[in-house]
Amino acid sequence: MTASVVPALRPWPGITFPDVTEDRCANGLRLLALQRPGAPLVEVRLSIPFGSMTPGHLARAWLLSETVLAGTAGTGRIELAERIGALGASLRAEVDHDRLLFSGTVLADRYEELLAVLAEVVREATFPDPEVPAERRRLASRLTAARSQAAIRAREILHRHLYGDHPYGASMPTGAEVDAISADQLRALHAERVVPDHAVLVVVGLVDPDLAVAAMRRHFADWRPTGLPVPDLPPLPDEAPAGASRLFHRPGSVQSSIRIGGPALRRDDPLFPALHLANLIYGGYFSSRLVANIREDKGYTYTPRSRILHSSAGSTLVIEADVATDVTAPALLEMWYELGRLSTLRPSAQELRDVRQFAAGNLAMSIATRSGLATTLVTLLGVGLDLDWIRRSPDLLAEVTASDIYHVGVHLLAPKLLAAVVIGDATKCEEPLQAFGPWVVE
Amino acid sequence: MHRPHQHLVRTRLANGLRVLLAPDRTVPVVAVAVHYDVGMRSEPEGRTGFAHLFEHLMFQGSELLPKLDHAHHVQASGGVFNGSTHLDYTQYHNVLPSNALERALFLESDRMRAPNLNAENLRVQIDVVKEEIRVNVTNKPYGCFPWVTLPGVLFDSFANSHDGYGSFDDLDSATVEDARQFFDRYYAPANALLTLCGDFDPDEALAMVERHFGPIPFRPKPSRPDFAEPELTGERRTVRYDPHAPLPAVAAGWRVPDPIGQWQEYLPYLLLADVMSDDGPACRLHRRLVRQDGLATSHRCYLGMLGDPLDTGHPTALVCSARQTPGTSSGQVLDAIAEEFALVAEHGPAERELRRIATRLSTRLLVETDAVLARTQALASLELRHGRAELLGELPGLLTAVTAGQVAEAAARITPDRRAVVELLPASYREKERAA
Numbered sequence: 001m002t003a004s005v006v007p008a009l010r011p012w013p014g015i016t017f018p019d020v021t022e023d024r025c026a027n028g029l030r031l032l033a034l035q036r037p038g039a040p041l042v043e044v045r046l047s048i049p050f051g052s053m054t055p056g057h058l059a060r061a062w063l064l065s066e067t068v069l070a071g072t073a074g075t076g077r078i079e080l081a082e083r084i085g086a087l088g089a090s091l092r093a094e095v096d097h098d099r100l101l102f103s104g105t106v107l108a109d110r111y112e113e114l115l116a117v118l119a120e121v122v123r124e125a126t127f128p129d130p131e132v133p134a135e136r137r138r139l140a141s142r143l144t145a146a147r148s149q150a151a152i153r154a155r156e157i158l159h160r161h162l163y164g165d166h167p168y169g170a171s172m173p174t175g176a177e178v179d180a181i182s183a184d185q186l187r188a189l190h191a192e193r194v195v196p197d198h199a200v201l202v203v204v205g206l207v208d209p210d211l212a213v214a215a216m217r218r219h220f221a222d223w224r225p226t227g228l229p230v231p232d233l234p235p236l237p238d239e240a241p242a243g244a245s246r247l248f249h250r251p252g253s254v255q256s257s258i259r260i261g262g263p264a265l266r267r268d269d270p271l272f273p274a275l276h277l278a279n280l281i282y283g284g285y286f287s288s289r290l291v292a293n294i295r296e297d298k299g300y301t302y303t304p305r306s307r308i309l310h311s312s313a314g315s316t317l318v319i320e321a322d323v324a325t326d327v328t329a330p331a332l333l334e335m336w337y338e339l340g341r342l343s344t345l346r347p348s349a350q351e352l353r354d355v356r357q358f359a360a361g362n363l364a365m366s367i368a369t370r371s372g373l374a375t376t377l378v379t380l381l382g383v384g385l386d387l388d389w390i391r392r393s394p395d396l397l398a399e400v401t402a403s404d405i406y407h408v409g410v411h412l413l414a415p416k417l418l419a420a421v422v423i424g425d426a427t428k429c430e431e432p433l434q435a436f437g438p439w440v441v442e
Numbered sequence: 443m444h445r446p447h448q449h450l451v452r453t454r455l456a457n458g459l460r461v462l463l464a465p466d467r468t469v470p471v472v473a474v475a476v477h478y479d480v481g482m483r484s485e486p487e488g489r490t491g492f493a494h495l496f497e498h499l500m501f502q503g504s505e506l507l508p509k510l511d512h513a514h515h516v517q518a519s520g521g522v523f524n525g526s527t528h529l530d531y532t533q534y535h536n537v538l539p540s541n542a543l544e545r546a547l548f549l550e551s552d553r554m555r556a557p558n559l560n561a562e563n564l565r566v567q568i569d570v571v572k573e574e575i576r577v578n579v580t581n582k583p584y585g586c587f588p589w590v591t592l593p594g595v596l597f598d599s600f601a602n603s604h605d606g607y608g609s610f611d612d613l614d615s616a617t618v619e620d621a622r623q624f625f626d627r628y629y630a631p632a633n634a635l636l637t638l639c640g641d642f643d644p645d646e647a648l649a650m651v652e653r654h655f656g657p658i659p660f661r662p663k664p665s666r667p668d669f670a671e672p673e674l675t676g677e678r679r680t681v682r683y684d685p686h687a688p689l690p691a692v693a694a695g696w697r698v699p700d701p702i703g704q705w706q707e708y709l710p711y712l713l714l715a716d717v718m719s720d721d722g723p724a725c726r727l728h729r730r731l732v733r734q735d736g737l738a739t740s741h742r743c744y745l746g747m748l749g750d751p752l753d754t755g756h757p758t759a760l761v762c763s764a765r766q767t768p769g770t771s772s773g774q775v776l777d778a779i780a781e782e783f784a785l786v787a788e789h790g791p792a793e794r795e796l797r798r799i800a801t802r803l804s805t806r807l808l809v810e811t812d813a814v815l816a817r818t819q820a821l822a823s824l825e826l827r828h829g830r831a832e833l834l835g836e837l838p839g840l841l842t843a844v845t846a847g848q849v850a851e852a853a854a855r856i857t858p859d860r861r862a863v864v865e866l867l868p869a870s871y872r873e874k875e876r877a878a
Contacts (some may be wrong), residue, residue: 005506006515007548010541013470013641037468041806066448081724085798090721090804105809107801135734141689141739141767148583252685255573255581285514286523296510299569302577310662322568322577354518361520361539369813 009316014395015364017387018373021209025217027225029196033212036206036370042111044091044104045373046118049230049381051098052167053311056180058097060171060189064182065095066139068190070131072124077131080117085257091115097168097233098312099195099382105371108206112215115203119219122194127279132183140175143417148320154257154423157248157442158318161241161421167233168313188330196223200228200381201342204374223419236314240419244438249426256328256424257320260335262417263306264315267385274404275308275398275412280355281347281405282306282413283319284337287354289338294321300331300411312383317412325425329335329432332422336436343409346402360394445447450821450831458632461651462825464639472640473818474546475535476554477604477826479635481528481652482606483669483745483755488615491608493861495571496618497626501525501564505556509563512549519545526601528745529606531753531826537815538640544650551654554631559621568613575607585687588763588864589691589747590772591731595678596695596862601669607662617868630661635826639818673697679863683872691771691866693763694779696856698745699757702827710848711745711760714856716799717791718762719743719781724798726782731764737775738764753823760856771864780858787854790846805840 023031050061069091071077084091089106091114100123106114146152156171162168201220203212240262262281265272276284277403283290283306294300304321317337323331367373367390380386411417422433428442451463475642485492494814503509508591516523521538532716536546579585590605597603635657674697699707719727719741731738745751765776791799811817811834825831835839 005548007544009519009545010543014542016470038466039812041805041808041812056596072877081722085720085724085802087721088801090802090806107808126549130464134736137731137736137767138739140505144688145739145765147685150581150686185659187822253581255576257653266859284519288511289519296566299566300573302483302570302574322573322581324576357502357520358517359520362522364520364539365471365522365537370472371812393537425796 004300009089010337015367015390017207017391020387021213023213023217024223025196027196027221027223028198028355029220029387030200030224030381031213031216032200032202032381033207033216033372035209036373037206037209038205038370039207040108041088041370042106042203043109043208043371044102044106044111044114045202045378046102047123047200047378048100048194049098050095050100050193051233051360052231053233053403056177059177059182060181060185061095061100062137062173063139065093065100066135067127067132067186067229068093068125068194069121071119071126072238073126074124074137075120077128084114084117088150091117101378102209104419111203111205112219113217115219116386119223123142123223125190125194127183127186128189132186135180136181140178143172143175143178146172147318150253150255150257153248153250153423154259154384156424157246158259159421161246161315162240163236166236166313168236168311188201191227195224195226196220197228200378202374202378202381203263204377205370207439233313236316237265244440245436246421247426247433247439248421248423248424249441251425253423254325255322255427256325256422256429258332258335258420259327260418260420262317262412262419264317266315266360267310267383267389271404271408273410274395274400276359277352277355277397277400278405278408278413279306279308279317280341280358281351282342283356285358289341290319293338294323294331294334298334300324300327303327305416309410310383317418325428328422328424328429329435332420332436334435338416339413339415343414346406351404352400352405356397357401359397365388365393415436443651445702448835451648453648455631455656456657457654457658458630458663459655459658460635460825461648462635462829462831463644463647463822464637464817464821465642466639467641469814470540471537471814472509472540472543472546472638472642473535473537473814474543474550475637476550476636476823477531477533477637477822478581478629479531479633479666479826481530481532483529483601484628485666487600488603488612488830489620490612491606491618492612492616492791494608494620495567496611497525497527497532497570498567499559499563500553500557503558504552505558507762509558512553513624515545515549519540521546525862527606528750528753533819533822534817535760540555541799543642543647547650547654548650550636551658554629554634554655555658557618559618559624559625561618561859564616564618564621564716568616571608571613572610579720581605581686583684584691584765584866585678585689587691588695588761591680591682591864592693592695592759592761592862593747593861595680595864596672597757599669599671600830602669602671602757603695627664630663631655631658632660632663635744635822637818637822637825638727639821640814652679666827669755669757674860674862677859677861677863679865681865681867683869684866685869687866687868690766690767690772690871691764692766692863693761693866694776694861694863695761696860697757698760701751701754701758704754705828709846710852712751712800713801713841713844714786714852715745715760715794717795720799720802726786727762727779731775731783733777736767737770737778738766740765752820753827755838772863774861776858783853787850790850790855793846796844796846796849800842800844801840807837
């Protein structure tokens with residue numbers, strides 16, 4: 001960098017943390033409220049552990065999240081939507097392998113009414129007859145549309161390759177699995193799993209935190225617990241699959257979607273700060289080696305990137321690039337080359353300083369918005385951490401040395417530790433890819 | 443409920459640069475945005491996609507800084523940056539911890555003064571833009587539907603009808619000389635708006651702005667062409683085949699009043715779009731297309747070709763689109779949509795329905811402009827087009843004041859004889875049609 005003409009930074013403003021008011025209902029539900037000034041809005045998040053080893057669970061969980069807001073004992077679907085709309089609010093449910101998450105935004109003077117709607121939904125959702133078959137058809141059709149997208153197909157194939165028989169091996173259900181679900185099965189799943197025992201309710205915004213916790217308690221204290229533990233998912237495989245890489249044929253594809261993945265570290269691992277920075281140096285931000293190489297130098301791709309994905313059962317490094325079909329093999333070569341460089345050479349002092357500052361700034365900005373704060377908090381709580389993790393992070397990042405980066409490079413980022421999949425037109429890219437070893441073509 | 447009153451400070455530098463400050467000291471973050479008053483409508487014939495390609499070139503270094511340094515300096519401050527090209531403007535933004543404000547101002551002034559436009563960078567960025575088009579359009583089912591096709595059916599002039607992402611041939615023929623001319627003409631300080639939002643002291647910030655942007659020489663502001671076109675004289679249709687889409691989709695667009703010059707007539711269309719299709723099951727198109735008739739799995743109704751009702755200049759459109767269920771025809775979907783607009787035209791929305799929609803819309807506006815970057819961009823868009831960033835705070839009141847009668851009048855203009863239609867069909871359908 002040419003430092004001389006560029007104005008220096010003033011002292012770091014630090015990260016501002018709102019006070020958290022916390023309580024727990026007798027039924028197990030954790031309650032947290034945070035005050036954040038700004039727009040007169042309140043964010044509501046309810047996170048319920050939803051992992052399961054039961055076959056067919058994923059499809060039932062997906063359809064449940066599509067239909068849980070389709071009516072309660074006292075309110076039909078349209079009426080429910082109108083009630084929420086009249087509060088100026090939105091409320092939605094989404095599910096992944098680990099949790100069912102309700103997210104709502106509401107005008108600050110009406111938030112208790114949204115809590116009342118949410119409390120009614122979690123206790124009295126009926127999965128009414130005309131709604132369930134209709135949503136089942138819509139979901140099946142949306143799954144088909146989703147699978148026609150290269151990026152979604154790529155994620156599905158990478159997860160299957162990395163995780164095998166683990167529940168995470170299926171990143172989304174099939175249309176046939178969804179078609180087979182009855183409303184009774186949804187009601188049974190709701191009764192068994194949409195329970196307060198290990199759930200967390202968070203309210204963030206223009207509220208008095210003590211009054212907010214009292215309001216949450218009023219609406220959720222009589223939600224009936226089951227007293228059952230949350231099923232533990234087995235840990236993810238600790239090694240990427242050995243042997244052949246996977247090439248998935250997508251006829252007529254004008255790009256190849258390259259994905260490389262392998263095991264990573266949890267956020268609370270002592271080596272995580274080093275891995276976090278190593279990932280940034282590799283491809284985790286625009287000023288990374290991968291972007292400089294395959295985008296800004298060679299023009300192979302628009303959005304190369306690498307990320308660490310965190311889930312209850314473990315964390316995963318995922319590297320992505322969608323490249324023109326005729327440069328599939330050359331792009332993969334550069335992706336492996338940059339991994340090899342990071343696992344054999346120490347990064348420069350300048351690179352390390354840059355990623356440290358970027359990581360600290362990004363943490364500060366991740367909690368600078370009301371919704372960002374609510375989402376970050378509920379995500380951290382879901383894996384047994386809290387805002388204290390963010391508070392401690394800048395110091396931990398500051399202690400990372402070039403040798404630490406080299407260490408995680410050798411043990412986690414070396415090419416031999418990672419696995420690759422490619423989704424593209426196999427008739428055009430298979431032959432050049434043979435340079436990297438055997439490929440199984442699907 | 444409203445956001446607490448936003449204090450705004452305005453000034454104009456001697457070189458014509460407009461400056462808008464919106465201080466907000468609740469979080470230690472600052473956003474710096476530069477909006478140039480030129481977009482895809484202004485690119486020269488034979489140079490489709492040039493405004494966007496040029497946006498990429500603005501990240502390729504300057505006389506003072508080498509390529510990649512802009513990103514480097516922003517990110518090494520803990521910040522993020524990006525740019526985007528729209529029909530009527532192009533914007534560049536940086537969001538940073540507030541201790542990096544002066545650095546961001548320097549970086550934006552540096553490339554406003556003298557970007558490094560050279561053949562090598564141009565060649566690489568043409569390739570990058572092609573990959574962007576492949577990933578977002580060519581290789582993706584329903585990629586950018588209907589935005590890349592609908593303008594060509596709804597409008598006639600080159601400015602309004604061409605695909606702003608550009609053809610590969612046009613992109614390939616772009617030259618460094620084109621870039622220099624485009625920069626000289628449209629990237630003058632007098633054709634730009636600098637907006638600062640977030641954690642800063644206004645006086646101190648103005649001094650920094652003067653220090654970095656003041657020395658950039660004056661160049662005349664280009665006049666903004668009138669892009670208006672005559673009314674459609676009848677329905678227009680086209681079919682597009684998509685190699686990756688599994689099921690058909692359909693979109694229709696209608697011209698609407700001038701979003702700036704006819705602001706009062708335009709506002710009811712904002713409510714009309716949400717009466718038809720907000721994100722909940724209570725809206726009319728969901729009830730009709732999804733629940734009652736089973737014709738669609740999803741639908742949208744929005745204002746502005748890019749769904750950007752407050753950013754866009756004239757002319758623009760109200761757009762309806764739907765992903766169809768198997769075995770349905772586009773005609774069935776279009777007929778159902780036409781009937782729903784006719785119902786609103788005849789009876790208007792119910793008072794309770796309109797109140798709910800206005801409340802939802804106002805809340806959504808608050809939600810969407812809560813983050814410092816989004817607020818910066820909303821303020822800048824309104825300042826750029828209307829000269830009144832204050833409209834952001836006034837919009838909830840303006841929306842609430844729209845009557846059912848005004849929404850009905852708007853709906854009465856959304857008729858089959860005024861629509862432009864794009865049918866998207868899976869490519870396999872073309873093979874079937876040929877066989878039959």
